[in-house]
Amino acid sequence: MTQQHEGAVLELDLGPIAHGGFCVARSEGRVVFVRGGLPGEKVRARVLDDSKASHWFAATREVLVADEHRVDPVCPVAGVCGGCDFQHVQIDFQRELKRRVVAEQLQRIAGIDWEGAVEPADADEDGLGWRTRMHYRTRDGVPALRAFRSHDLVAVPAEGCPISHPSGRAAARDAAAGAEEVQVVVSGTGADRTRVSVLADGVLVEGPATVTESCGPLQWKVDAGGFWQVHPRAAKVLTAAVLDGLQPRQGEKALDLYCGVGLFAGVLARAGARVEGVEISRRAVTLARRNVTGRFIVGRTERSMRQLSSRADLVVLDPPRKGAGRKVVAEILTRRPRAVAHVACDPASLARDLSLFAEGGYRPASIRAFDLFPMTHHVECVAILVPATED
Template identity: 50%
Template structure:
């Protein structure tokens, strides 16, 4: 039997750490090979344990010893930060996290959309600790214990005594979660901390609270499934709604499309502005809730590109908030074909946003404004809102 040599587990270095890259890692090089290294900062010198050597052109690794630290390095507040795969940036001061995210967003916009933007990722709210913001959590369960997944692995690491620090306090008590773990049929617990209380769900079964929770955005109450999509940062729905309205500047009587509309948060704001609103969302339960949340709007269940390809649609304004993979060329083609006067694109992945902006540019739509918000502190994720208008 032939044994295949592997570098996994080997510690190499010292390595000089280069620029930040999209995905929560920095770029280093060893003997001509690129290594994507987690738990470090550009400019540092580190020792690296190889965690993945399955790709010929690059490897992955974790910094296990910092020989020369960069400004901005801090002691992670959570004791499992280097083990859990959820927080990429706990070793970095929050202000420096935003600087790195700004670099990534600008580079991706330039690389994929040929845009030289001065966008800056902005702090959200008054608390700059990066903690106690996440209202939706997914935990793994094994042998009656609740934990969080190791990066790029099905393995679990047990929770710290104070629970996951980025989760809202009301729903993160490890004792409460472990007390429910014995009732779990599957291998996952979903915890939603909503305005109406905490809900815990296992494989579609409600173990605590109500399966349909109530959330508050401005003067509106929204019913949403606890295991369905809701912006995880507690300030995100209100912030993104206000940014959407600034981007679109809606006028009474205009026709507005809310694409990937979820339970109708943006639709409600556009309806308040006097628009005739139609929402499209492929999640049937979300659409049913949207119809009760915003009764004056019309809602259609189905894939956005397929619904737009059928029938006649009018759109003076479009807001889209697609999943992480982005809208994609077909949906962009359909949206641009409606010739809305303004488009607000809400994006949780800057690479997907940049690719879609390039597609819009081929339809003579240009970006007139773009803003970035640190709605996922302690992680590499970032939210952007881009405004597009036709050039002719």
């Protein structure tokens, strides 16, 4: 592996946005994925990774010709920290860039022409202060995050990470003084998010070990260190999209795959469905059984689906970033549900899964995208799939 170009500064004309938050440029015929730029800009960028012969990664260091949507980042370490990709981009245009990525991935991988928009979680959102769950390393006794494509640590500003929920910033500073790793969870019901739980090196040092999260009239118990959507409005936005797409009917059988503590199972049960779920985390399943009336099993989804009912009217799946894959999709198809809701945090894996569903005779009736991770390149999608023979 050659390192002779790492650290070199290149003058580049930036092309289209690509998956991962990069702009695509070329240098002497080689593709360079550039962080911190905007399509159409001319920049000087430092090469960060030249380990691949076909493409390099670089980060913008100087903007020579700026796009009109460029703004000054709120955070002084935004260009170095790996947490935010788009602090230099006006918030509405961040969503436009994400829209382009979703459309490109769906068309290129799945052959789907998508003309939707990336919807904000809140129309008045400025993209800051939303992240209710933060995982820090520490550097010199202060909270820190990984640098982009590096194991180096970048200390967050003294006033806290700007995208972290304000209620947890002081607790993060306090815990970091005596720990190497800190998790901060801000929880509460509705707009009242003032309860803070802190784990320092895996040990609870502040707040409840089990927190309460809500969505409308429903509540779920979640381990402080367990999984729950990090945006305060994410649960409401996603469950509304799933319910609107599936239109559950009284008495229908519904499967919740990768169910966690039962978020989607809970709203489906409230709508009258009989629910079953599967989740790899034993603790999450224990909580799901407390949170929701239904049947929940522990195991890897791809290995455990045959323990679930052999027929289902509805299926919800919220897989990890890599997607569901062929085995899970095949198991869903054997049940011939009347509708499937695929909740995806990665447009490329969503497109791959949609291609697999298409092979089995299911097409997307709708695909919606949501900006639940402002200032980052991440985007959440909800695809509703139905048998292709339906009008």
